[in-house]
Amino acid sequence: MTNEGRWIAVTNVESIPPREGRVVTLEGAEIAIFHVDSRYLAIANKCPHKGGPLGDGIVSGTTVVCPLHGRRFDLETGMAVRASEPACVATFPTRVENGIVFVNFSGIRRALDEAAA
Amino acid sequence: MKQQLVVVGNGMAGVSCVEQILKQPHDFEITIFGDETHVNYNRILLSLVLAGERSADEIILNDFDWYQSNQICTRLGVKVKGIDRVRKIVVDQNGGVTEYDKLILATGSSAFIPPIPGVEKKNVHVFRTLDDTRALLERSRPGLKTVVIGGGLLGLEAARGLQVRGCDVTVVHLMDTLMERQLDATGGAYLKRKIENLGIRVMLPKQTAALFGNGRVDGLRFASGEELEADLVVIAAGIRPNAELGCQAGLDVHRGIVVDDFMQTSDPDIFAVGECTEHRGQTFGLVAPLFEQGRVLASAITGNPGPAFVGAAPAAKLKIMGVDIFSAGSIDESEPGVETVSCEDPALGIYKKLLLKDNRLRGVILVGDIEDEHVYQEWLRSGTDLTPHRRQILFPPRDADPGREVAAMPDSETICGCNGVRKGEIVQAIHKHGIVTLQQLKEKTRASTGCGTCTGLCEKLLRAVTPDFQEDTKTTLCSCLPFSCEQLREIIRGQQLKSVEEVLNIYGNRKGCEVCKPALSYLLDMLWCGGHQEDRSARFINDRVHANIQKDGTFSVVPRMRGGVTTPDELRRIADVADKYKVPMVKVTGSQRIDLLGIKKADLPNVWADLGMPSGQAYTKGVRMVKTCVGTEFCRFGVQDSTRAGIELERRLENLFTPHKVKMGAVGCPRNCAEATVKDIGLVGQDGSWQVVVGGAAGKSVRRADLLITAETTEQALEAACLFFQHYRENANYLERTYDFVERLGIEKIRKETVYAPEEEKNKLLDRLNRSKAMAKDAWLEGARPVNPTQFVQIQPLEVPTA
Numbered sequence: 001m002t003n004e005g006r007w008i009a010v011t012n013v014e015s016i017p018p019r020e021g022r023v024v025t026l027e028g029a030e031i032a033i034f035h036v037d038s039r040y041l042a043i044a045n046k047c048p049h050k051g052g053p054l055g056d057g058i059v060s061g062t063t064v065v066c067p068l069h070g071r072r073f074d075l076e077t078g079m080a081v082r083a084s085e086p087a088c089v090a091t092f093p094t095r096v097e098n099g100i101v102f103v104n105f106s107g108i109r110r111a112l113d114e115a116a117a
Numbered sequence: 118m119k120q121q122l123v124v125v126g127n128g129m130a131g132v133s134c135v136e137q138i139l140k141q142p143h144d145f146e147i148t149i150f151g152d153e154t155h156v157n158y159n160r161i162l163l164s165l166v167l168a169g170e171r172s173a174d175e176i177i178l179n180d181f182d183w184y185q186s187n188q189i190c191t192r193l194g195v196k197v198k199g200i201d202r203v204r205k206i207v208v209d210q211n212g213g214v215t216e217y218d219k220l221i222l223a224t225g226s227s228a229f230i231p232p233i234p235g236v237e238k239k240n241v242h243v244f245r246t247l248d249d250t251r252a253l254l255e256r257s258r259p260g261l262k263t264v265v266i267g268g269g270l271l272g273l274e275a276a277r278g279l280q281v282r283g284c285d286v287t288v289v290h291l292m293d294t295l296m297e298r299q300l301d302a303t304g305g306a307y308l309k310r311k312i313e314n315l316g317i318r319v320m321l322p323k324q325t326a327a328l329f330g331n332g333r334v335d336g337l338r339f340a341s342g343e344e345l346e347a348d349l350v351v352i353a354a355g356i357r358p359n360a361e362l363g364c365q366a367g368l369d370v371h372r373g374i375v376v377d378d379f380m381q382t383s384d385p386d387i388f389a390v391g392e393c394t395e396h397r398g399q400t401f402g403l404v405a406p407l408f409e410q411g412r413v414l415a416s417a418i419t420g421n422p423g424p425a426f427v428g429a430a431p432a433a434k435l436k437i438m439g440v441d442i443f444s445a446g447s448i449d450e451s452e453p454g455v456e457t458v459s460c461e462d463p464a465l466g467i468y469k470k471l472l473l474k475d476n477r478l479r480g481v482i483l484v485g486d487i488e489d490e491h492v493y494q495e496w497l498r499s500g501t502d503l504t505p506h507r508r509q510i511l512f513p514p515r516d517a518d519p520g521r522e523v524a525a526m527p528d529s530e531t532i533c534g535c536n537g538v539r540k541g542e543i544v545q546a547i548h549k550h551g552i553v554t555l556q557q558l559k560e561k562t563r564a565s566t567g568c569g570t571c572t573g574l575c576e577k578l579l580r581a582v583t584p585d586f587q588e589d590t591k592t593t594l595c596s597c598l599p600f601s602c603e604q605l606r607e608i609i610r611g612q613q614l615k616s617v618e619e620v621l622n623i624y625g626n627r628k629g630c631e632v633c634k635p636a637l638s639y640l641l642d643m644l645w646c647g648g649h650q651e652d653r654s655a656r657f658i659n660d661r662v663h664a665n666i667q668k669d670g671t672f673s674v675v676p677r678m679r680g681g682v683t684t685p686d687e688l689r690r691i692a693d694v695a696d697k698y699k700v701p702m703v704k705v706t707g708s709q710r711i712d713l714l715g716i717k718k719a720d721l722p723n724v725w726a727d728l729g730m731p732s733g734q735a736y737t738k739g740v741r742m743v744k745t746c747v748g749t750e751f752c753r754f755g756v757q758d759s760t761r762a763g764i765e766l767e768r769r770l771e772n773l774f775t776p777h778k779v780k781m782g783a784v785g786c787p788r789n790c791a792e793a794t795v796k797d798i799g800l801v802g803q804d805g806s807w808q809v810v811v812g813g814a815a816g817k818s819v820r821r822a823d824l825l826i827t828a829e830t831t832e833q834a835l836e837a838a839c840l841f842f843q844h845y846r847e848n849a850n851y852l853e854r855t856y857d858f859v860e861r862l863g864i865e866k867i868r869k870e871t872v873y874a875p876e877e878e879k880n881k882l883l884d885r886l887n888r889s890k891a892m893a894k895d896a897w898l899e900g901a902r903p904v905n906p907t908q909f910v911q912i913q914p915l916e917v918p919t920a
Contacts, residue, residue, distance in 0.1 A: 008916060009916050018654060024914055025911060051669070056658035058635075067657065068666070
């Protein structure tokens with residue numbers, strides 16, 4: 001499946017302060033959206049290590065640090081930053097239009113399907 | 118009659134040679150000429166002065182007292198114009214004549230100014246002397262478009278200094294590799310990335326064809342035709358020996374004044390030392406060989422000839438915090454028989470390359486990790502056969518016994534390249550002065566007072582030599598921001614920085630991480646007494662939502678119960694909250710509080726409102742609680758009202774942040790039921806007095822608290838506790854508990870700086886505490902007035918996805 005699927009209007013850009021994350025639940029899946037520079041990057045809000053809420057993590061450049069045990073993930077690729085802790089989290093395409101952050105719905109579907117598989 | 122020794126040049130090479138002469142039996146009356154008006158200062162630290170990390174005073178090596186007490190006739194600001202070798206006199210700019218029996222030329226070098234049209238324009242500077250530095254400081258201001266021509270050691274250091282001052286800096290380099298004399302292309306690429314990460318633009322290879330502007334420089338034009346705007350241009354294109362005086366006197370001069378292995382010029386009564394010299398075809402631009410030359414010359418000129426000067430392998434280290442670069446020896450790999458061994462880790466920014474010939478080290482390049490620098494330098498110096506080390510050559514094993522590594526070093530090895538301090542001198546000084554701390558070592562020997570890169574080695578040496586080594590820990594926070602807490606406090610205060618972003622943008626990697634961001638948040642809050650610019654994104658989640666995150670992402674809520682005293686009404690409200698929010702666990706904590714566990718983030722504001730109690734700060738590095746016993750109120754043994762004293766102590770300090778959590782206790786008698794002697798601060802009631810104890814612990818470490826003072830009244834005891842509290846806030850490293858802090862500083866020092874400090878100092882401490890306290894608020898007030906609308910709640914999507 002491509003990323004052409006439906007884009008969901010999630011929130012006004014102001015709801016996410018710079019260098020912080022905020023969580024939205026879409027179809028039962030928690031997605032953490034981060035405000036990095038002037039971009040909004042979305043990943044699954046669940047650390048593959050012990051399920052920590054990544055949206056509550058401290059942002060360092062374009063990586064986020066899980067608040068529970070300090071695992072680090074790249075917000076653009078979803079890959080773990082440290083090679084010694086291989087893992088990844090789902091990422092979701094985003095775009096901003098007229099001050100509204102959109103997340104791509106098909107991306108969410110696919111991630112959910114993957115999680116179910 | 119005494120012999121007249123005249124030294125032309127008051128820089129590091131000349132004066133360090135004079136220092137060596139003074140250590141030997143001699144018969145000289147010494148005159149030093151210096152064309153700068155300053156006493157001898159550490160020229161290689163000028164970049165730190167430019168960056169504001171040192172003051173001009175702090176880089177002085179020899180003050181006026183030194184010249185006076187050694188009866189040196191000092192002629193500062195006087196340029197020597199000529200030498201008459203027949204009459205054995207020097208003639209200065211004022212026409213004054215000074216006779217000599219022996220003459221030392223230590224005229225140093227000057228900035229090489231390439232023949233580019235326009236270099237004479239205003240606002241084009243060089244960076245070579247203290248006056249140059251001052252001129253640059255005067256010119257620099259935030260946003261100033263600054264171009265540094267030259268991407269060598271000095272150019273990069275100047276660029277960093279100016280950028281720290283807020284200038285918008287671009288480095289323009291002629292070659293396609295930065296520091297190409299010390300690095301290969303790969304090393305240069307790593308360096309370039311590191312420099313760019315600091316926020317400095319790098320353009321290469323770029324040949325500057327002209328500087329344009331009407332009288333004042335407006336920009337550069339490159340040979341390619343491109344132009345670059347510039348309000349300030351710094352030329353750091355290399356140095357050239359100041360050999361004119363030697364030339365004019367008819368001495369042998371090639372690129373520099375030619376000297377033999379004992380630093381003698383072609384005239385047996387004239388010697389030369391330092392960057393003005395040329396020895397076996399080599400000229401010098403780095404400091405270490407100059408000290409060596411000074412020693413050789415001092416021996417030779419006093420008639421105690423020692424070892425000859427045999428040249429020096431070039432060694433260079435970049436003095437930019439966080440950009441670790443070391444290079445030594447020959448990095449030419451095209452030489453027949455040279456093999457290279459290398460490794461790199463792009464993610465960590467580490468690159469190491471060794472050049473070997475016949476199993477002996479010829480050269481080394483270290484980027485990002487220079488810890489083993491001394492091992493390699495020693496291998497270079499000694500020409501050790503590395504056959505047995507080949508398998509570990511890139512990662513020489515670090516000895517578990519720190520003494521071994523330093524024991525293996527010869528006494529003659531230079532430990533501190535900035536100040537030319539050798540191992541033997543340090544060991545002697547340690548014994549002679551009974552040195553036990555790094556600080557004392559610095560004061561007595563000047564070792565590690567320069568760029569600081571030999572600090573680790575000095576510490577190892579100190580540990581190995583003195584049985585009573587005492588740590589004065591100065592560890593850096595993390596690689597984002599390679600400064601110690603102490604340096605950061607200086608930087609924040611000195612540069613008036615108010616936000617985490619500012620500090621990271623100017624002094625760090627602009628990103629920060631989970632280590633330095635909370636630390637900086639604390640330092641800013643403490644230093645500006647709450648008047649900083651708070652940035653919640655730099656706080657750990659606990660300090661964004663004022664509750665303690667649990668393993669499932671829910672939070673625990675601990676309301677403040679001062680002194681562990683509560684009321685039936687509070688207990689009823691707690692019970693109601695537990696019911697209403699279906700709190701999975703209600704627990705009495707070890708610190709006499711009640712913990713409600715398993716609260717959802719979104720419920721926090723309502724929970725706090727329903728509780729109607731202030732935050733117990735159980736989630737943060739701050740004032741946790743004061744645990745008390747019932748004291749005189751009910752206990753038949755109590756001799757002091759510990760409950761009331763504990764509640765008052767908690768009231769005075771609550772809502773304040775600290776380097777690490779602070780747990781306190783107050784007990785009404787020495788039976789110590791509330792365990793005050795294992796708390797960070799404890800009040801121990803006695804008949805007619807209180808013992809104020811500090812630095813106790815009963816967690817990961819167990820430590821009995823030290824007695825700070827015995828106070829006669831409760832008020833005095835509370836004041837002593839407050840003095841210690843603020844002193845800890847201001848002086849501890851971030852995440853340093855009081856028990857480590859007290860051990861590090863020693864209780865005697867702490868007493869001197871708190872309870873025994875002059876009244877004025879005490880008042881200042883208390884004043885800063887009060888100002889912070891006045892700004893500190895109950896964090897749970899944010900439940901009703903969140904700092905942003907989504908502080909506690911999830912985002913509600915603007916549209917509901919339909920399948």
